Amino acid sequence: MSSCPALPEGFDFTDPDVYQQRLPLPELAELRGTAPVWWNAQPHNLAGFEDDGYWVVTRHADVRTVSTHPEIFSSHTNTAIIRFNEHIQREQIDVQKLIMLNMDPPEHTRVRQIVQRGFTPRSIRALEIALRDRATRIVDHAKAEGTGDFVTDIACELPLQAIAELIGVPQVDRSKIFDWTNKMVAYDDPELAITEEIGAESAMELISYAMNLAAARKECPAKDIVSALVAAEDEGNLTSDEFGFFVLLLAVAGNETTRNAISHGMHAFLTHPDQWELFKRERPATAAEEIVRWATPVVSFQRTATQDTELGGARIKEGDRVGIFYASANNDADVFDRPEVFDITRDPNPHLGFGGGGPHFCLGKSLAVLEINLIFNAIADTLPEIRLTGDPRRLRSAWLNGIKELRVSYT
Numbered sequence: 001m002s003s004c005p006a007l008p009e010g011f012d013f014t015d016p017d018v019y020q021q022r023l024p025l026p027e028l029a030e031l032r033g034t035a036p037v038w039w040n041a042q043p044h045n046l047a048g049f050e051d052d053g054y055w056v057v058t059r060h061a062d063v064r065t066v067s068t069h070p071e072i073f074s075s076h077t078n079t080a081i082i083r084f085n086e087h088i089q090r091e092q093i094d095v096q097k098l099i100m101l102n103m104d105p106p107e108h109t110r111v112r113q114i115v116q117r118g119f120t121p122r123s124i125r126a127l128e129i130a131l132r133d134r135a136t137r138i139v140d141h142a143k144a145e146g147t148g149d150f151v152t153d154i155a156c157e158l159p160l161q162a163i164a165e166l167i168g169v170p171q172v173d174r175s176k177i178f179d180w181t182n183k184m185v186a187y188d189d190p191e192l193a194i195t196e197e198i199g200a201e202s203a204m205e206l207i208s209y210a211m212n213l214a215a216a217r218k219e220c221p222a223k224d225i226v227s228a229l230v231a232a233e234d235e236g237n238l239t240s241d242e243f244g245f246f247v248l249l250l251a252v253a254g255n256e257t258t259r260n261a262i263s264h265g266m267h268a269f270l271t272h273p274d275q276w277e278l279f280k281r282e283r284p285a286t287a288a289e290e291i292v293r294w295a296t297p298v299v300s301f302q303r304t305a306t307q308d309t310e311l312g313g314a315r316i317k318e319g320d321r322v323g324i325f326y327a328s329a330n331n332d333a334d335v336f337d338r339p340e341v342f343d344i345t346r347d348p349n350p351h352l353g354f355g356g357g358g359p360h361f362c363l364g365k366s367l368a369v370l371e372i373n374l375i376f377n378a379i380a381d382t383l384p385e386i387r388l389t390g391d392p393r394r395l396r397s398a399w400l401n402g403i404k405e406l407r408v409s410y411t
Contacts, residue, residue, distance in 0.1 A: 011027060013323065013325065020396035023296075023299065028328035031056060031058045035314075036313070037311050039056075045086050048088040049084075051320075051321065054320070055320060058332075060332040063326065064329075064357055066303055067357050067360065068356065070104050073306070074304050074305075075103060075108075076104040079093055080302055080360075082300050082302040092200065098242070099245045099246075100115065100249055115238070115363065131158065131165065135378040136378050138375070142154050142383065146409070147409045149405050151259070162254070162258075162367060163177070163251065166367075167225050167247060168213070173209070181202075181206070181252060184206070184251070184252060185397070206244075209247075214229075214243040250364075254367070254368070257297040258372070260403060262372060262376075264295030264297070265294070265295060266379070266406065266408075270386070270388045275343070280380045283377060284344055286346060286347045286349065291376075292372070294330075296326050296330050298326060298400065299399050299400065299401050301326075301360075302322060303321075303324065327401065329351075329356070336349075336351075385411060386408055386411075389409050
């Protein structure tokens with residue numbers, strides 16, 4: 001095995017300019033074949049971490065190894081976000097450690113055990129009826145418009161409404177949550193004209209909104225998830241601060257990711273018409289998982305080595321950042337038969353689109369799968385002739401596989 005991958009000089013797997021154009025799947029495949037754990041040098045402090053680069057982990061098995069050993073690969077040390085910018089202050093990174101995504105056991109275990117109360121099969125089933133009705137209304141509204149942007153008309157709507165429904169945000173406040181969330185994750189995209197400062201302000205507004213909601217429920221509990229998380233007697237509960245950061249995580253992890261899975265899924269169906277015909281006819285239960293594998297909305301997260309270790313033939317030093325590339329793992333030909341093919345009947349489908357296992361495996365997986373199923377069933381029923389009228393416009397982001405616009409005709 002050669003350890004000298006044929007990559008362009010200076011190529012960086014977290015370069016937002018690359019992701020605005022495409023996923024770097026050929027380059028990731030090159031690494032899987034030649035240097036499955038590869039040092040990606042960067043100019044000093046480019047990503048905001050006062051270092052000179054990070055390891056790119058590309059194989060399915062190695063991504064799983066990193067994900068399932070938090071004692072060696074920490075989410076807390078430098079957070080799970082692989083690239084900020086060189087101007088970020090360290091305290092702006094450290095404050096994000098209050099988010100569950102950026103915790104390690106045992107603290108992560110405590111918080112996750114509490115928030116899991118909101119994601120029991122029973123609570124997801126209780127949401128299903130309301131969300132099915134909302135999916136139908138969203139699609140009916142798009143049909144009445146005739147043409148539009150699939151992302152804002154359809155893909156955005158159900159994930160946002162699901163989160164608002166889950167935590168009991170009043171209907172009138174839902175557009176605020178949507179606006180704050182967009183601003184928080186769009187700081188790399190100049191067209192959206194969002195500065196890091198605006199992103200940080202939006203995050204604070206969302207957190208304070210959620211903290212006020214938590215305080216109100218502590219005072220006067222209701223039969224909702226917020227009360228179960230913050231006002232539960234003797235079972236351990238979240239502080240108002242912790243609840244605020246949990247809502248922040250939900251707004252990004254539960255909203256952005258599912259929205260992008262739905263957008264990529266629609267694009268995949270419309271560029272693979274045989275699969276769209278198959279879906280309309282048979283509605284296979286396997287479709288949602290293949291949509292998530294194909295889309296891989298989170299391209300990568302990072303961990304930081306807590307000790308010297310070896311992985312995939314590379315010697316990783318304590319303190320090194322390690323990027324786990326889910327988009328690469330989900331296209332690993334050692335695991336998937338013809339991974340370049342969009343196949344909604346793929347089974348088994350051990351993709352890592354919800355994480356590589358371990359303590360950070362996606363808490364909202366069952367909710368995301370439900371939303372994807374509901375929205376595509378509604379589209380197939382009401383908009384069977386939907387078609388593309390333009391190419392997708394991609395988000396400029398260092399770690400999200402985002403579509404910001406997808407022009408379609410609904411009828």
